[in-house]
Amino acid sequence: MSVCYVHTTNIVSNLGFTTAENFKAVLEGRSGLDMHAFDFDTQPFCTSVIDETKLDEAFTAVGGEGEYTKLGKMIFLSVESVRHELETDISSPDLLWILCTTKADINALADVDTEDEVLYPLVHKIEDHFSLYHKPMIISNACISGLQGLIAAQRLISEGAYRYVIITGADLVSTFTLSGFNAFKATSNDYCRPFDQARAGINLGEAAATIVLGKEPPLRKGDKIRLTAGAICNDATHISAPSRTGEGLYNAIQQVLAATGAEQDSIDFISAHGTATIYNDEMEACAFFRAGLDNVPMHSLKSYFGHTLGAAGVLESAMAMESLLENTFIPMKWFENSGVTHHISPILYPATQQMQRCLKTSSGFGGNNAVVLFEKC
Amino acid sequence: MAQVITSYCKIKDQQVLLNGELVLAAPSGNADIHHFLRYTYEQLGCEYPRFFKMDALSKLCFCAAETMIPQSGIVNRTDAGDIALLFSNRQSSILSDKAHQETINDPWNFFPNPAVFVYTLPNIMVGEMCIRHQLTGDTTFLLSEGFDADMHHRYLDCLMQQGAAQAVISGWVEADENGYEAFLYMVEDSMVSAGLLPHTPGSLTALYHNSKILTYGNVD
Numbered sequence: 001m002s003v004c005y006v007h008t009t010n011i012v013s014n015l016g017f018t019t020a021e022n023f024k025a026v027l028e029g030r031s032g033l034d035m036h037a038f039d040f041d042t043q044p045f046c047t048s049v050i051d052e053t054k055l056d057e058a059f060t061a062v063g064g065e066g067e068y069t070k071l072g073k074m075i076f077l078s079v080e081s082v083r084h085e086l087e088t089d090i091s092s093p094d095l096l097w098i099l100c101t102t103k104a105d106i107n108a109l110a111d112v113d114t115e116d117e118v119l120y121p122l123v124h125k126i127e128d129h130f131s132l133y134h135k136p137m138i139i140s141n142a143c144i145s146g147l148q149g150l151i152a153a154q155r156l157i158s159e160g161a162y163r164y165v166i167i168t169g170a171d172l173v174s175t176f177t178l179s180g181f182n183a184f185k186a187t188s189n190d191y192c193r194p195f196d197q198a199r200a201g202i203n204l205g206e207a208a209a210t211i212v213l214g215k216e217p218p219l220r221k222g223d224k225i226r227l228t229a230g231a232i233c234n235d236a237t238h239i240s241a242p243s244r245t246g247e248g249l250y251n252a253i254q255q256v257l258a259a260t261g262a263e264q265d266s267i268d269f270i271s272a273h274g275t276a277t278i279y280n281d282e283m284e285a286c287a288f289f290r291a292g293l294d295n296v297p298m299h300s301l302k303s304y305f306g307h308t309l310g311a312a313g314v315l316e317s318a319m320a321m322e323s324l325l326e327n328t329f330i331p332m333k334w335f336e337n338s339g340v341t342h343h344i345s346p347i348l349y350p351a352t353q354q355m356q357r358c359l360k361t362s363s364g365f366g367g368n369n370a371v372v373l374f375e376k377c
Numbered sequence: 378m379a380q381v382i383t384s385y386c387k388i389k390d391q392q393v394l395l396n397g398e399l400v401l402a403a404p405s406g407n408a409d410i411h412h413f414l415r416y417t418y419e420q421l422g423c424e425y426p427r428f429f430k431m432d433a434l435s436k437l438c439f440c441a442a443e444t445m446i447p448q449s450g451i452v453n454r455t456d457a458g459d460i461a462l463l464f465s466n467r468q469s470s471i472l473s474d475k476a477h478q479e480t481i482n483d484p485w486n487f488f489p490n491p492a493v494f495v496y497t498l499p500n501i502m503v504g505e506m507c508i509r510h511q512l513t514g515d516t517t518f519l520l521s522e523g524f525d526a527d528m529h530h531r532y533l534d535c536l537m538q539q540g541a542a543q544a545v546i547s548g549w550v551e552a553d554e555n556g557y558e559a560f561l562y563m564v565e566d567s568m569v570s571a572g573l574l575p576h577t578p579g580s581l582t583a584l585y586h587n588s589k590i591l592t593y594g595n596v597d
Contacts, residue, residue: 366504
């Protein structure tokens with residue numbers, strides 16, 4: 001497996017429309033989560049929702065026009081933001097666009113009768129606007145979709161299929177997903193608290209995030225990030241509950257460490273999935289412990305962005321890269337006392353130190369686990 | 378070593394075909410997907426109560442996998458962690474999506490069911506396959522407007538060339554209110570390629586569009 005390089009990133013969330021804005025907000029301790037009312041329940045839900053007026057302004061400012069859904073505008077804005085940083089034309093035959101989404105415009109299903117309306121019109125608009133040369137690859141593999149997008153891109157680049165791949169992860173907070181997770185009793189009424197004793201479930205969030213990977217390092221000066229290795233493993237135990245022993249996540253971590261030869265103590269931090277459900281966080285802590293990573297500083301960013309589903313892996317990777325480049329740890333907001341059985345090393349302060357590498361993990365329904373190692377170079 | 382298609386299964390129009398041979402045909406008359414899947418499950422003769430919890434998409438995939446995987450002997454010659462799964466379809470989990478949507482259309486009559494909601498992700502059918510056959514490798518689910526032989530071929534080749542898998546079980550499984558189809562195939566590296574179908578976009582397109590191309594044995 002050969003390495004590939006990060007060229008640029010973007011995050012569109014309600015904390016900002018660039019990676020830098022989002023990073024700044026998070027270091028200031030701001031969370032995008034807040035109480036929002038939904039018509040199906042008398043209680044508000046703690047969610048991270050993008051202000052449509054601000055989104056419309058930003059969308060128009062970058063030349064967006066025509067009929068786009070909210071998700072369409074978020075994706076447009078995110079792709080448009082990285083387009084200026086590309087070293088090639090976005091319509092080049094050397095370039096592939098990967099879209100990672102779990103439910104796309106699923107809200108449309110309330111009015112139309114077919115899934116065709118939920119995804120493809122949006123994809124066609126983006127394809128046409130940017131005159132993309134290749135048909136996009138669309139990944140819908142639950143909560144690992146985003147991180148899987150990066151791994152798929154690395155494999156395709158390594159095989160020489162493309163020189164550049166743009167990976168966009170995007171999902172909305174919808175009545176569809178919120179009602180489902182709530183029926184599962186997986187949502188918290190309060191701000192989510194990953195790995196904490198008081199954790200009571202997830203908060204949903206919406207975001208679009210984009211990362212551009214290339215075969216060669218970017219031409220710009222300064223520190224760069226490379227994606228050194230990635231792996232995906234399945235638990236094969238349950239469709240909605242994680243393996244109690246963290247088997248799939250442990251295996252994926254082992255594969256990444258073996259492929260790179262990275263020692264556990266050479267990893268500066270772990271950006272965990274950390275959904276703040278009882279079982280997910282317990283499973284992750286178990287897998288990290290088994291892999292000898294329990295002394296590595298770790299965080300989950302869900303307390304800032306909520307669980308952004310298909311966008312999460314891309315968004316959290318972009319934040320992790322910014323953390324590496326700025327040599328600054330992102331603390332895990334609202335963490336007070338560990339609520340998992342195994343020892344963990346949560347990041348509590350935005351301390352600064354020279355950093356070299358980080359591990360990003362995602363796990364999801366269907367038994368999936370994805371792990372990626374990023375290194376500064 | 379050459380990548381070859383060592384086995385394939387198709388389910389369509391109330392028929393199940395393995396490597397081009399008809400193995401099961403439901404009695405004509407009732408084309409309902411649920412009846413057909415129930416009938417097929419019974420004919421397959423396996424005891425797997427989990428089947429009855431699944432949505433139609435997962436059941437359809439289950440029936441095709443159950444027809445192809447045990448007979449192929451793949452799990453005897455390849456480590457479970459080295460078998461990747463690569464699947465796609467057009468309409469995601471549309472049947473379960475609509476079933477869930479019906480329970481939330483009216484805020485005054487709101488009754489979402491977690492047992493339905495969990496199937497509103499297309500990759501759950503792949504997760505079900507992992508549980509049934511104890512496969513612990515890489516899994517991928519893609520969406521595209523039609524079976525994209527080029528994309529399937531390119532990414533499957535990447536999985537094998539990059540060492541992410543020794544063998545890949547791949548396919549297109551689609552179910553909606555108008556119909557259903559499943560096309561599963563298996564790709565492995567083989568020392569001999571004579572008499573075996575090479576893994577090319579052309580082979581995949583031909584197998585997907587034609588119910589019978591050729592008959593051949595398994596790779597040993």
